[in-house]
Amino acid sequence: xxxxxxxxxxxxxxxxxxxxxxxxxxxxxxxxxxxxxxxxxxxxxxxxxxxxxxxxxxxxxxxxxxxxxxxxxxxxxxxxxxxxxxxxxxxxxxxxxxxxxxxxxxxxxxxxxxxxxxxxxxxxxxxxxxx
Numbered sequence: 712x713x714x715x716x717x718x719x720x721x722x723x724x725x726x727x728x729x730x731x732x733x734x735x736x737x738x739x740x741x742x743x744x745x746x747x748x749x750x751x752x753x754x755x756x757x758x759x760x761x762x763x764x765x766x767x768x769x770x771x772x773x774x775x776x777x778x779x780x781x782x783x784x785x786x787x788x789x790x791x792x793x794x795x796x797x798x799x800x801x802x803x804x805x806x807x808x809x810x811x812x813x814x815x816x817x818x819x820x821x822x823x824x825x826x827x828x829x830x831x832x833x834x835x836x837x838x839x840x841x842x
Contacts, residue, residue, distance in 0.1 A: 712788045715758040716745025717795035718835035719770060721813070730819035730832060731797070733765055734810040740824035743831060744808070745790050754791045765808045768800035774838035779827055794835035 719731045732741040746761035748754060755772055762770045773794040780789050802811040814822060816836055823829050 712783065712786055713748045713754070714745050714788065714790040715748055715754040715761065715792070716743050716790055717758050717762050717770060717772070717793050718743050718776065718831050719762060719766065719768060719795050719797055720835065721797040723813075723815075728816055728836070729813040730816055730836075731766060731768075731811050731813050732819050732822045732828075733808040734812075735807065736809045741822045742824060742828050743792065745792070746807075755793070758791070758793050758795070762795060762797075763800070765805070766797075766800065766811050767802045768797040770795040770797050774835075776831055776834050776838065779831070781827075792831055792835075794838040 721729050723729045733744050734741055744762045744765040748757045758772060759770060762768055773796065776792040776794060778789050778791050782788065812822065816832065820829050820832055823832065
């Protein structure tokens with residue numbers, strides 16, 4: 712199974728950086744926006760679409776990040792990630808994400824449920840030179 716997603720960030724009003732972990736109801740975990748690639752969609756297009764669907768945000772993709780590889784429901788899964796900057800949009804709870812929090816990087820790191828997501832956050836901050 713292939714999927715794509717983003718570590719979503721933006722500049723805060725005071726010129727700092729905020730990152731947006733998403734609370735997924737199915738897994739009851741905090742993670743980065745991501746989702747499956749339908750046939751014929753490029754990973755980059757899927758990443759932007761998933762951010763839009765899950766968070767209500769439009770984004771500009773930056774540097775590609777390491778791929779996450781793990782087993783989901785007994786099958787191998789690969790998720791391609793990008794560092795991305797939110798450009799506009801408004802979050803509304805939906806079937807895939809209950810809550811979205813814009814947090815400073817250290818708070819976002821603490822909020823994320825899995826170590827792999829924390830490593831992706833660190834990589835994205837370096838890639839975007841936002842930290």
